[in-house]
Amino acid sequence: MSLIDKIDKNRLPAHIAIIMDGNGRWAKTRGLERGEGHREGVSAIRRVVEAASKASIQYLTLYAFSTENWRRPSEEVRGLMDLMVYAVSKETADLKKNGVRIRSIGDMERLPEYARTALEECVRETAGGTGLTLVLALSYSSKWELTTAAKKMAADVVKGVLQEGDIDEGTFSGYLTTGDIPDPDLLIRTGGEQRISNFLLWQCAYAEFYFTGTFWPDFGEDALYEAIIEYQRRERRYGKTSEQIESEQ
Template sequence: MSIFDNIDYTRIPTHTAIIMDGNGRWATNKGLERGEGHREGIRAITRVVEAASKISIKYLTLYAFSTENWKRPIEEVNGLMDLMVYAISQETENLKKNGVKINCIGDMNRLPEYASNALKECIYQTREGEKLTLIIALSYSSKWELTDATRKIANDVTKGDLKIDDISEETISMYLTTRSIPDPDLLIRTGGEQRISNFMLWQCAYAEFYFTDVYWPEFRENDLFDAVIEFQRRERRFGKISE
């Protein structure tokens, strides 16, 4: 029996988010430079995007680079930016051909200009994709996002464009970088850690969490399908009691 036979295609998570963890440890365990782990991680992204499309996941968010990652050694940060630009330039046509639309969330102002320009071009080239929206979280963290949203709300209140009494959960959501994206149904973290590392804290209020020991460079199609099958076994109550 194929793993496909265990998937309920009427209950596919609309939005799956992944914290891609374990690149460095994967490389270290194999006696390789950390950069090799990041390069292998790009190949894993290609596999997972194809797998997500195969089972009709509509939104896939990948946590690629956090605001905290800027604290890493400059050589590693520069290497990650160069790798990202190379991967984007290599994959844009394939993404376009396969109906994948690219979106980005995060503090794009901190990215090097050449990286920001490459992303903007990829977003433009894939703008008509309708099969899957691939959201790359770059220079992103929830604390940054919520702080940024709070400043914008305060500014609009000061200008008289927004009344304090009109601020609701929906209002706050509209000031987040994810305002045009549904909240994640399923959050996957690879690499064995069981925490969400300042990622989509607001949006994941009712997401199902799935933790796996598999390092991101080793994450395969079946690993994604296993997570989806586990998601489908769970009862999502959203604060209500079981029926």
């Protein structure tokens, strides 16, 4: 029996978020330049997107480039931007054919114009997709997102569009870049580190965390399905007791 056959189709995570870590270390262990690791990482993205679509996952968010990554050497940053442009341009036709819709979250204004243009074109071309929604977190960090949301809310209160008494968790969520996307059910991090690195802090309040030592370039279909199977072994209580959860089923 293949791993996908072991997955309970009635208990799928609607939204999986992944921190793709380990490209540089994957390359280093092989005596290669970091850029080679990033290129192999793009191949892993394709495998995981195909696997997620095959398993009928609705949303997949990939942490592709954080606001902190701008601090990396300029040559590496430029290489990552060029690789992103190449990847989205090359994959757009197949994504569209397979019903995958591309979304992006993050501070897009910081992206080089050529990279932003390529991404926007991919988003437009795939807008009609009715299958998997692939969310690319680029130039993203939760602290940036939360600060930006707070500023927008404050401005709306000043303008009278929003009343202070109307602000609750749902209102705040609506001001986030993920306002119309369900919160992640499962957060996966590859590469062996066990932290979430400023990624979807608000949205992952009740996500199940899955950490693996596998470097991102080696992550693929079976690795994704193993994470889903582990997710399905867990009991999600949201502050309730096990007895309450059982009585509601």
